[in-house]
Amino acid sequence: MMLRLAPALIVTLLVAPILAGLAMAVLPAFGYLPALGGTEFSLAPWRDLFAQPGLARSVTVSFVSGLATTVVSLTVVLLFLASASGSRLDRWIRRMVSPLLSIPHAAAAFGLAFLIAPSGLISRLISPGLTGWERPPDALIVQDPWGLSLMAGLVIKEIPFLLLMSLAALPQLDPERRVAMARSLGYRPTIAWLKVVAPALYPLIRLPVYAVIAYATAVVDVALILGPTLPPTLSVSILAWFNDPDLSRRFMASAGAVLQLGITAAALVVWWCLERGVACLGRRWVARGGRQRGEQPLRLAGKGLILIATLTAFVGIGSLALNSVAGFWRFPDALPQGFTATHWIRALPSLTGPVASTVIIAAASTLIALALTLAALENEQRTGRHPAQGRLLSALGLLYLPLIVPQIAFLFGLVVVMESLGSRPNHGLVIFGHLLFVLPYVFLSLSESYRRLDPRWSQLGRTLGSSPNAVFWRVRLPLLLAPILTACAVGLAVSIGQYLPTQLLGAGRVPTVTTEAVALASGGNRRAIGVWAMVQASLPLVGFIIAVGLPRLLWAKRRGMRGSP
Amino acid sequence: MTHHHLEIDSLRIALDGNVLLELDAHIGPGEILTVMGPSGSGKSTLLAWLAGFLAGDFEASGHAHLDGRDITHLPAEQRGIGLLFQDPLLFPHLSVAGNLRFGMPRATRDKPRQVETALEQIGLAGFGDRDPATLSGGQKARVALMRLLLSRPCAVLLDEPFSKLDTHLRQEMRQLVFTQLRQAGLPSLLVTHDRDDAASAGGKVIELTH
Structure with missing residues (x-):
């Protein structure tokens, strides 16, 4: 009975808050919000919004960074898959995908900032030798006005996401056979992959690509760390207006949220047109029958680009760690003069509360998501109904809704709804907010294994x-233990990395490691940032270590359970 | 020994209005009915219907009676029909003994001793704690057969159970399976496309043509 309700429950849980939230963003955007005295519809919020200095710049940066991030990430992933299959780099990157994905956006962004800042690790390594700098140059590299560092930070995190989605979709295309067939017709391997596998792969990863566009156009935490400041991106401006002590600014914030929704939608439409264009050109390229030309540069780019992105992420995390234990560190020195635990010891008392909150919220939202996911998948097995895959308007498409509607566009409205329902900000509300984003990821990461399990x-x-x-209980759960634990680790990582839902639904009164770490961004205390970002990055990693280790421990004497079913 | 018998009454299975298969059959205790036919002739559909796994897209009419009890609409686990697949399908998360115990009725007395006796019967005494993944193909097939018998079915369905075995193992397993089924007095239905299976089973043969 509960099982049959699960799919409907999931859809309601995902769709209702988003619709309610959007409605409560649209109404105030046109002046209607009785709680704040807005009883008549008006265009005043929009006039205020368009009178904001630098709005056009904010909008442009949001729009361009969203599209550019997606183009670069997708290109890097496709070129890598085309050029590296079977190589040592391929195996190494595949192993690195999950830990890379588990690094929260904020921690990765801090890591990049510590790397490329004028006084960052790279500048120290080449100074004064190559540059002659004795003091950090006075250049705006991080938080540059065009959002280049913001895009770089996003690209680092979106590459592993798109790569994982592609790796999950690839087996059903049987890429080895396709490439072998093309090679027997005289195509070089990389060209062969791009011509016979990529066109079939893209439709399977289309929704994840749309999610990247939506995320990148409206991201808040990464933009707070790496994005421009004068003016900031639209999403960051909206957050500032919403948190303004002058409550009447909320009308303008709502108009901004609706504008953000429009920008994301516009980016998606432009992408869709690009898709058509590329498909058209691509068909001609495939049909022309070129087999050899360009193999070498493509192969080099495929391997080189992903290597740079992966190393940047890891070295960035390394420089976080270095900063968190650094003593006195003069500028051009590559390493600090001494190491100290002072920063950790000083942060310890203030760490415990947020760490506990983070863990409780992550565990609760993941467990709820897991129960709902298992119920829906089990119901699907028993009724023998399989939802259509890949189509935008299927049940699967609804799962992507929270990932494609920009967080900032509906979370405000949701806060307003919750306030009017008399619900005070607390852990429960934050857990509910996280569930909106944890549930899709848990479902997406578990559904393939669940459906593929041999029905016999x-x-x-x-x-x-x-x-x-x-x-x-006795067959399916034990056989699927490994993928279930992986799905849990993904859920935990998603929850731990959430900034906006925690900040908004908790009204700033439910501090987690992520909100605290992001809050340090403006202060510029590198040692403290190092400590907090390290804690933020290592929490999800614990989840992944358990997910990999526990099945090995439990099934130590069961050879058939290794390399899960 | 109990006298089980399985009856199939004017069975007719159709898909999208096309009749896939029509069958009437009576299988007595210890008898093995062989159903033969090329792939696509509805053999696996017949097994799915009897076991209770027929997908909703099929329209089936007719009845199945097991020991006089109408089982046509019972859920699979209440039918008392055991199933032997092409693969041994030993649960990889359980030990050999755990696999044998899995299907034993709740009320079974002294399960450990029964498990040990069963293992002795198939020449695998002392294998109870072993990981099924460490057994040879023939050993796995024998454990799968014992697991089926220990679940005390009233009838058995065999889904090409020998097709994946080596030639020498195949003959040995046929012997073992058919002897055990006859001894237990179980009515059995064997689905195969191998004439030797049918000859070895020694019972009636029905050919499905389509």
Whole structure:
């Protein structure tokens, strides 16, 4: 009975808050919000919004950085898959995908900032030798006005996401056979992959690509750390207006949220047109039948670009760690003069509360998401109904809704709805907010393994006298333990990395490691940032270590359980 | 020994209005009915219907009676019909003994001793704690057969159970399976496309043509 309700429950849980939130952003955007005295519709909020200095610049940076991030990330991922299959680099990158994905956006952004800042690690390594700098140059590299560092920070994080989605989709295309066939017709391997696998792969990763566009156009935490400041990106401006002590600015913030929705939608439309264009040109390129030309440069780019991106992420985290234990560190020195635990010891008392909150919120939202996901997938197995995949308007498409509607566009409205329902900001509300984003990821990461499990296992269980429930507990759950734990680790990582839902639904009164770390961004205390960002980056890693280690420990004596079903 | 018998009454299965298969059959205790036919002739559909796994897209009419009990609409686990697949399908997360115990009825007395006796019967005494992944192909097939018998079914369906075995193992397993099923007095339905299976089973043969 509960099972049959699960799919409907999931859809309601994901769609209702988003619709309610959007509605409560649109109404105030046109002046209607009785709680703040807005009882008549007007265009005043829009007039205020368009009177803001630098608005055009904010909008441009948001729009361009969203599209550019997606183009670069997708290109890097496709070129890598085309050029590196079977190589040592391929295996190494595949192993690095999950830890890379588990690094929260904010920590990766801080890491990049510490790397490329005028007094960052790179500048120190080449100074004064190459540059002659004895003092950090007075250049605006991080938080540059064109959002280049913002895009770089996003690219580092979106590459592993798109790569993981591609790796999950690839097996059903049987890429080895396709490439082998093309090679037997005289195509070089990289060209062969781009011509016979990529066109089939893209439709399968289209929704994740749209999610990247939506995320990159409206991101808040990364933009607070790496994005321009005068003016900031639109999403950051909206947050500032919403948090303004002058409550009447909320009308303008709402108009901004609606504008943000429009920008993301516009970016998606432009992308869709690009898709058509590329498909058209691509078809001609494939049909022309070129087999050799360009192999070498493509191969070099495919391997080189992903290597640079991956190393940047890891060295960035390394420089966070270095900063967190650094003593006195004069400028051109590559390493600090001494190491100290002072920063950690000083941060410890203030760490415990946020760490506990983070863990509680992450565990609760992940467990709820897991229960709902398992119920929906089990219901699907028992009724024998499989939702259509890949189509935008299927149940799967709805799962992507929270990932494609910009957070900032509906979370405000949701706060207003919650306030009017008399609900005070607390952990429960934050958990609910996180669930909106944890649930899709848990579902997406578990559904493939669940659907692919050989149906004969459960048929066998049934003919041996077990009820459907008994089969679920005694057969399906143990056989799927490894993918279930991985899905949990993904859920935990998503929750730990959330900034905006925590900040807004918790009204700033539910501090987590992420909100605290991002709050340090404006202060510029590098040692403290190092400590907090390290804590933020290592929490999700613990989840992944358990997800990999526990099945190995439990199934140490069961060879058939290694390399999960 | 109990006398089980399985009856299939004017079964007719159709998909999108096209009749896939029509069958009437009576299988007595210890008898093995062989159903043969090329792939696509509805053999696996017949098994799915009897075991209770027929997908909703199929329209089936007719009845199945097991020991006089109408099982047509019972859920799979209440039918008392055991199933032997092409692969042994030993649960990889359980030990050999755990696999054998999985299907034993709740009320079974002294399970450990029964498991040990069963293992002795198939020449695998002392293998209870082993990881099924460490057994040879023939050993796995024998454990799968014992797991089926220990679940005390009233009838058995065999889904090309020998097709994936080596030639020498195949003959040995046929012997073992058919002897055990006859001894237990179980009505069995064997689906295969191998004439030797049918000959070895020694019962009636029905050919499905389509």
